[in-house]
Amino acid sequence: MNLLSVQNLRAEFFSGGRWLEAVSDVSFDLRRGEILGLVGESGCGKSTIAYSIMRLLASNARISAGEVWLEDVNLTEADENTLQGLRGSRLSMIFQDPMTALDSLFTVGHQVVETLQEHLGLNLAEAQERALALLRQVGIPAAEERLSAYPYQFSGGMSQRIALAIAISCHPQVLIADEPTTALDVTIQAQILHLIRRLLVEEQGTGVLLITHDLGVVAQVCDRVAVMYAGKIVEFSDVNSIFKNPLHPYTQALLKSLPSQGIARGALENIQGRVPSLTDWPTGCHFHPRCIHARALCREKAPPLRSAAESQEVACVLYE
Numbered sequence: 001m002n003l004l005s006v007q008n009l010r011a012e013f014f015s016g017g018r019w020l021e022a023v024s025d026v027s028f029d030l031r032r033g034e035i036l037g038l039v040g041e042s043g044c045g046k047s048t049i050a051y052s053i054m055r056l057l058a059s060n061a062r063i064s065a066g067e068v069w070l071e072d073v074n075l076t077e078a079d080e081n082t083l084q085g086l087r088g089s090r091l092s093m094i095f096q097d098p099m100t101a102l103d104s105l106f107t108v109g110h111q112v113v114e115t116l117q118e119h120l121g122l123n124l125a126e127a128q129e130r131a132l133a134l135l136r137q138v139g140i141p142a143a144e145e146r147l148s149a150y151p152y153q154f155s156g157g158m159s160q161r162i163a164l165a166i167a168i169s170c171h172p173q174v175l176i177a178d179e180p181t182t183a184l185d186v187t188i189q190a191q192i193l194h195l196i197r198r199l200l201v202e203e204q205g206t207g208v209l210l211i212t213h214d215l216g217v218v219a220q221v222c223d224r225v226a227v228m229y230a231g232k233i234v235e236f237s238d239v240n241s242i243f244k245n246p247l248h249p250y251t252q253a254l255l256k257s258l259p260s261q262g263i264a265r266g267a268l269e270n271i272q273g274r275v276p277s278l279t280d281w282p283t284g285c286h287f288h289p290r291c292i293h294a295r296a297l298c299r300e301k302a303p304p305l306r307s308a309a310e311s312q313e314v315a316c317v318l319y320e
């Protein structure tokens with residue numbers, strides 16, 4: 001069952017007197033109880049998709065085509081009142097920097113209680129009891145005392161646990177996690193990812209869109225993965241296939257640059273060049289200046305995403 005459906009989404013930024021495409025004709029569905037990884041280097045448009053879904057794009061950005069549906073609600077057409085009611089309840093988001101979600105002026109207990117009262121209509125005593133349970137669920141030691149602490153009194157990992165407690169407090173149908181573990185060490189990262197899977201996906205059936213540049217994170221928790229390059233999805237796959245049989249040259253290059261995979265595949269390699277800026281997107285396949293398989297046709301034609309193997313779609317002329 002699809003919770004979220006992104007259909008032919010295009011998003012643009014206004015810069016230098018013109019609109020520049022940042023996300024180009026992106027479509028995908030997010031199912032109940034799954035983690036879908038959205039992976040790619042910085043600058044590929046992953047976060048722009050997240051902010052488009054939340055309708056929180058910057059003032060110089062717009063959704064210029066396509067639709068985003070949260071079950072029966074068309075988010076692209078919803079008014080601000082509707083969106084405010086959905087954010088934090090049916091639709092939630094956590095960020096790389098948990099301080100984005102926390103207010104340094106208020107205790108964490110106050111912030112969790114306030115969310116519960118606003119979205120679930122709990123009275124103060126009920127909200128306080130639930131807040132304490134949530135802090136325990138996400139593994140905050142001495143949770144009762146820590147309710148009265150301020151965000152600056154927590155480490156990065158503990159702050160992300162509190163942001164997660166706020167995000168899960170209202171049982172969201174969809175959670176968008178934008179690089180939630182990038183700033184954390186590898187042990188804490190594994191704990192946070194485990195919490196997301198257990199508390200949200202397994203216990204609540206939440207669909208999670210996990211944005212990351214790290215295929216190691218994808219391997220740990222995702223069910224399916226969409227690989228993005230320069231504004232487009234270039235490969236869509238279940239998670240096992242993407243590691244066993246990556247199809248797109250960009251996916252193959254990403255895997256070769258991942259230590260555990262690159263060494264297993266015979267060589268740890270860098271991807272030459274860099275993601276082009278929005279002002280400088282190449283013609284045809286956006287990856288052609290960096291692709292070792294590029295041919296003349298690749299400069300002329302942007303290949304569409306097509307089914308190429310069981311549970312795998314790829315946008316590359318090599319599979320046409």
Ligand code: SF4
Binds near residue numbers: 250286
């Ligand atoms: Fe490389 Fe061409 Fe495939 Fe693009 S379409 S990934 S340039 S082979």
